[in-house]
Structure formats: C-alpha cells, structure tokens
Amino acid sequence: MHKDSEHINIEQLIKGDESSFNMVYNQYSEKVYRLAFRVLKNDEQSEEIVQETFIRLWLNRERLDSSGNMWLYLYVIAKRLSLDAYKIICKSSVLSERLLQEIHAIRNTTEEEILANELEQFTENVISKLPKQQQLIFKLSRVEGLSHQEIANQLNISPNTVKNHIVEALKTLKAQLKYSDLIYFIALVYSV
Incomplete structure (x- = not known):
C-alpha cells in the first residue's frame, strides 16, 4: 500500500469507517501475528494478541495521527501486549522479573x-x-x-x-x- 493511501485509510479509520479497518486488518494482521509469535512461540496466544491489538486500534482510533505510520502504531501495541503476555507466562523467573521492572519503568497512560x-x-x-x-x-x-x-x-x-x-x-x-x-x-x- 502506498503511503498516500495509508494516510487516507487512517483518516477514514479515525472517522469510524469499518472498511478501512478491515483493509488495515487484512494488510497487517499477519505481521502482528509473526511479531507476537516471535515473543510467545504459541499459536493461540499469538492470535489473541492479534485480536487485542486490533481491538485497541479500533477503540483508540480517534487519537491516531492521520499522517502517522500504521505499522508503527500496531507494532508498539502488539509488542507491548506480547511482552505483557510473556511476563505472565514466565512470572516466576528472574529474567521475567527484570523485564517486568523495565516495562513498568517506561509505562505511562x-x-x-x-x-x-x-x-x-x-x-x-x-x-x-x-x-x-x-x-x-x-x-x-x-x-x-x-x-x-x-x-x-x-x-x-x-x-x-x-x-x-x-x-x-x-x-x-x-x-x-x-x-x-x-x-x-x-x-x-x-x-x-
């Protein structure tokens, strides 16, 4: 998809256009899945991350910047969700405790x-x-x-x-x- 058409889709998405949302989903859902799977190594959990990522995109669409990069928005959301899921799975290990501290240190609303x-x-x-x-x-x-x-x-x-x-x-x-x-x-x- 060209950058100009991506801007149009973001603008339409901000306005609540479901067909634009479907286009964004079709274009990026596989990439979001691969990102989640690299962290979680689990099909079912990775698919849940895909769904949650796009739910958050839809719910927060009015805060998007129409000139922004859609993949970057989705990447940030999916990476955060994947890391959160990972820390829940591994919460007893020392490494996950360090990861948990780092994630909390950089979080804000x-x-x-x-x-x-x-x-x-x-x-x-x-x-x-x-x-x-x-x-x-x-x-x-x-x-x-x-x-x-x-x-x-x-x-x-x-x-x-x-x-x-x-x-x-x-x-x-x-x-x-x-x-x-x-x-x-x-x-x-x-x-x-």
Whole structure:
C-alpha cells in the first residue's frame, strides 16, 4: 500500500469507517501475528494478541495521527501486549522479573501515542542517514518483519551479514538517542 493511501485509510479509520479497518486488518494482521509469535512461540496466544491489538486500534482510533505510520502504531501495541503476555507466562523467573521492572519503568497512560509519534519521526530521520544497504536491511527486518534468513535469501547475502548490518544500525540509533528517554524503549523494542 502506498503511503498516500495509508494516510487516507487512517483518516477514514479515525472517522469510524469499518472498511478501512478491515483493509488495515487484512494488510497487517499477519505481521502482528509473526511479531507476537516471535515473543510467545504459541499459536493461540499469538492470535489473541492479534485480536487485542486490533481491538485497541479500533477503540483508540480517534487519537491516531492521520499522517502517522500504521505499522508503527500496531507494532508498539502488539509488542507491548506480547511482552505483557510473556511476563505472565514466565512470572516466576528472574529474567521475567527484570523485564517486568523495565516495562513498568517506561509505562505511562499515553505512552503508546507519544512513543509512536516520537519514535516514528526520530527513527525515520536517523534511518534515512544510514548507508543504503543498512537502511534496506533494517527496514526489511523492523518494518517488514522479515527474519534474518528471509532477508539474506532476498538480498543474496549471509544471515550474519544481515545481523551485522542490523547491529550497526541499532548502534547508530542508540548513539543518536543517548540523551533521550526513548533509549529504554529502543533497547526493548529493537533488541536483536
């Protein structure tokens, strides 16, 4: 879908147009599922995350920015829901306790909206300054949701090269964010 048609769909979605919601669901539900499955490794729970993500999108549609990035909105919601589900599953382990503390430290009532807008604008600016190959690989991984192996196959390079490009892109993002409160969010959302 082109960026212009995405804006139109967001505007229509904000107005409560169900066909726009259905288009957004059809376009992104599989990517939301893959994101949830990477965290939860469970079909049923991942499908629940998809449903909850789109319910939240619909219920909060009036707060969307019509010029925003729909995938980024959905990514933030789905990632948060997946991590919340994961911590419930693993609540007795030390690692999940640390994860729980990090999640609570960065939460506030308008976090999804604020972080989505700030993250989108800042990240797009930083990514646009990366070397072209790094930009492409980073976008295929983080925007399109492709695995390292899928990217490697598509670009005819090794999965290690893909990982190295992503690591370098993340280092650049983190360096650019060192004075920003978003560093914790980036570390959580964009962990390799």
